[in-house]
Amino acid sequence: xxxxxxxxxxxxxxxxxxxxxxxxxxxxxxxxxxxxxxxxxxxxxxxxxxxxxxxxxxxxxxxxxxxxxxxxxxxxxxxxxxxxxxxxxxxxxxxxxxxxxxxxxxxxxxxxxxxxxxxxxxxxxxxxxxxxxxxxxxxxxxxxxxxxxxxxxxxxxxxxxxxxxxxxxxxxxxxxxxxxxxxxxxxxxxxxxxxxxxxxxxxxxxxxxxxxxxxx
Ligand code: DX5
Ligand code: ZN
Numbered sequence: 001x002x003x004x005x006x007x008x009x010x011x012x013x014x015x016x017x018x019x020x021x022x023x024x025x026x027x028x029x030x031x032x033x034x035x036x037x038x039x040x041x042x043x044x045x046x047x048x049x050x051x052x053x054x055x056x057x058x059x060x061x062x063x064x065x066x067x068x069x070x071x072x073x074x075x076x077x078x079x080x081x082x083x084x085x086x087x088x089x090x091x092x093x094x095x096x097x098x099x100x101x102x103x104x105x106x107x108x109x110x111x112x113x114x115x116x117x118x119x120x121x122x123x124x125x126x127x128x129x130x131x132x133x134x135x136x137x138x139x140x141x142x143x144x145x146x147x148x149x150x151x152x153x154x155x156x157x158x159x160x161x162x163x164x165x166x167x168x169x170x171x172x173x174x175x176x177x178x179x180x181x182x183x184x185x186x187x188x189x190x191x192x193x194x195x196x197x198x199x200x201x202x203x204x205x206x207x208x209x210x211x212x213x214x215x216x
Contacts, residue, residue, distance in 0.1 A: 003204060009196040039088065062110075062168070063077050
């Protein structure tokens, strides 16, 4: 199981220090939520945040583009230091072009689907992506409640994609549900609010331990 702390929930005034804490505690990925105020009703970060954090962490930078016109920003995020770039099925017009661009830049490619988007829309892309991101909240904000209906989608995708394929789940994951989500077949788990609190080290270690990992 890979834990991917989401910096949307971090203290922006102490971001570097908090990211380092997650890495020391065993989180091998860092989830970086990019929002444009159009595809989602919120604004977050630009490529500059990836550039600023890159020297601070060796984690896999898992950039989640919740933006329209994603194709315009793939290269800037890749050049800033992203390792993986995930775009939304709901708003990308030329998905094949987008995925080819991400891979041409040497990055891992992902497609995300919202809670109300059927998983079968991903099937035709499974051989062109390195990961599927199943949103378990409607994107835009951290701290929302996990939508349990998506568990069926996770199981469906795991059965369709096989045991080696990366399935990431994002939104409302915490100590009370992470084992359940993991057992549905997710292997990358995003956690924002459940990590960035008064005990970041302890929270990361507890979430990893619940899924039987001390390393991930
Ligand atoms: C929501 C983001 C999620 C969010 C997760 O639009 O994509 O990554 O930050 O935050 P928590 O874990 O607090 O629900
Ligand atoms: Zn996200």
